Amino acid sequence: MKKYLSRINLVIVLNCFLFISCSGSNSDEPAAENKAPENLKVTATIVGASVQNPNGDGTGVVNFTLSAANATSYKITLGNGETKEVTNGSFSYTYTASGANTYVLYVSAYNAGKFVSTSLSITVLVESKLIWSDEFNTDGAPDASKWTFQIWDPGNVNSELQSYTNRPENTIVQGGVLKIKAIREKYGKGDFTSGRLESNGKFDFTYGKIVIRAKLPTGVGTWPAVWMLGSNIGSVGWPACGEVDILESVGKEMNVNHSSLHSPGRSGATPDTGTINVPNDNTEFHIYTADWRAGYIKFYVDDKLYYTFVNSDKFPFNKNFYLIVNFAMGGVWGGPVDPNFTSSTFEVDYIRVYN
Structure with missing residues (x-):
């Protein structure tokens, strides 16, 4: 009876050892939530933009799509004194200054204090109303x-x-x-x-x-x-x-x-x-x-x-x-x-x- 129990205990110990070893095999790899964002991509689509009207239809509306691997949030400086912070990378923004104005935008993607940034410029037409x-x-x-x-x-x-x-x-x-x-x-x-x-x-x-x-x-x-x-x-x-x-x-x-x-x-x-x-x-x-x-x-x-x-x-x-x-x-x-x-x-x- 004792020998039988000892074999069982030995199997349990070995299994536990193998489980711990397998679990710790990736300990040197950073957890996904701690990875720095990468491959930041920014798309700015000016509503109504066409060959004839490259700066849009005059409404001033721009649809943004921001994406980056491992990103949990984004910050975009819109070039007109305003800044938006979002967790969803898809949103719309309406520029209000009349005329065709060029804005330099700065975009950052964040994850646990780590970030990646890029910039772009857009020219947006707002018809005076x-x-x-x-x-x-x-x-x-x-x-x-x-x-x-x-x-x-x-x-x-x-x-x-x-x-x-x-x-x-x-x-x-x-x-x-x-x-x-x-x-x-x-x-x-x-x-x-x-x-x-x-x-x-x-x-x-x-x-x-x-x-x-x-x-x-x-x-x-x-x-x-x-x-x-x-x-x-x-x-x-x-x-x-x-x-x-x-x-x-x-x-x-x-x-x-x-x-x-x-x-x-x-x-x-x-x-x-x-x-x-x-x-x-x-x-x-x-x-x-x-x-x-x-x-x-x-x-x-x-x-x-x-x-x-x-x-x-x-x-x-x-x-x-x-x-x-x-x-x-x-x-x-x-x-x-x-x-x-x-x-x-x-x-x-x-x-x-x-x-």
Whole structure:
């Protein structure tokens, strides 16, 4: 009986030895999950691309396929300031900057801290489309679905002298034009009244072409503007939110338009500014344009380019901004008001925003 059991035990021990030996025979080979990715392949198919339209159909949609042996995730820098991290290598992305733009993309495949990378460039056409506008074609108060009145006492910002009201005497749409009228009058805590409209909470956007047709007021001490603030101003404050001044002029310096950008360390008397002479800007309508993209913001008057700001991710100009139209009096830049000033009107024919 003992001999029989001993033979059984010997067989079991031998079998265990053989099993352990077989199991350990591949111990020198790395586990599959620890292998570095390899053979990274990237396919970028621009929707609608053809011999006639090599950059696509104008929608800006690109279908991506990323693949690599042993990869568990991918990261792609899309060339416009945005980055995507995905585990599924197939996805679509829509570029929004209008025109035919070339983007340099960087793609990496990852596995447990190991990675392989490659790069490629694509040129994508995005046809310009109107995404928001106010043509100011309905007489009466400004469209409440697009604008909010700011009602402020004098000195709320920039030591300005006016009280901002929502009265039709100061702000009205009439004859296809928005009219903001500054008036010398005793009102509330000040000696002037005027109007300020904001699209905050009703419309904001990232990147696009903003086109404004306007005629400026007259008088030393006037300070009209159409401009933008970062939508996160409530959480980060100014200038961290960023500010983009498209149309800005002061009556003490007639026929000159200023386009400026304010950001941390570059606010107040910002170095990021450009100017252009605009003859008869208070007697004729002119077209003021900002072309805002991830790589630059270009400013034009009547289609004449006069200032290019080089944008990048170190500035706050790569997120949602909202629109402001206002007519200030005096203040830190408007300066003393002409004692003979009684009233003047800032007229805006339309504001259009294209993708």
